[in-house]
Amino acid sequence: MVKWTARVGVVLLVLAIVSVPALAKKKQRPIEYGTWKIRITPDADAVARGEKATEDSLVLYQGVFRSEGWALHGFASVGYTMKDNAFTVDMASGQNGTLHWSGLINGDSIAGRMAWTTKDGAVLNYTYSGTRSPEEPAKKKR
Numbered sequence: 161m162v163k164w165t166a167r168v169g170v171v172l173l174v175l176a177i178v179s180v181p182a183l184a185k186k187k188q189r190p191i192e193y194g195t196w197k198i199r200i201t202p203d204a205d206a207v208a209r210g211e212k213a214t215e216d217s218l219v220l221y222q223g224v225f226r227s228e229g230w231a232l233h234g235f236a237s238v239g240y241t242m243k244d245n246a247f248t249v250d251m252a253s254g255q256n257g258t259l260h261w262s263g264l265i266n267g268d269s270i271a272g273r274m275a276w277t278t279k280d281g282a283v284l285n286y287t288y289s290g291t292r293s294p295e296e297p298a299k300k301k302r
Contacts, residue, residue: 192220192242196270198290200229206284217293218270225249225261235259255279268292 196218202211216229225240225247234253240261241248249261257279263272271289278284 190242191245192240192247192265194221194295195219195293196290197293198270198288200274200286200288203285203287206286209282209284211284211286216288218290220247225251227251227259227261230259263288 198216198218199213200216201213214229216227219226219228219237220240223239224237226237227235230251231237234255235251236253238249238251245265247261247263247265249259251259251261253259258277260275260277261272262274263270268291269289270291272287274286274288276284276286
């Protein structure tokens with residue numbers, strides 16, 4: 161009887177030791193959450209219309225997408241669709257047409273395409289790539 165309870169005790173002890181670090185791990189956040197510093201590059205047709213490469217910051221968090229650069233042109237934050245590591249976003253501006261973003265996230269890297277349909281109906285195509293910005297540490301309360 162003592163041997164049986166000793167074995168059960170050892171098994172329970174091992175399970176407790178193994179499970180404590182697993183319980184202590186930080187909850188994994190969705191892969192897209194964060195701010196992404198990107199470089200947007202126009203294709204040859206867009207360059208011919210006067211478009212230039214530019215820097216931007218994308219924010220993907222809790223189902224909301226924001227482009228800090230395009231927000232200046234009237235494109236407000238909108239919801240995005242995520243499947244595995246791929247996302248799509250459609251944005252509209254009353255003054256500047258529509259934007260369609262699609263991209264892939266791989267670890268701390270992001271890359272994809274963007275199509276801007278201007279108010280006059282022209283479609284300008286871009287590619288972009290970049291990396292996740294480091295998280296800012298939480299501010300301490302005084």
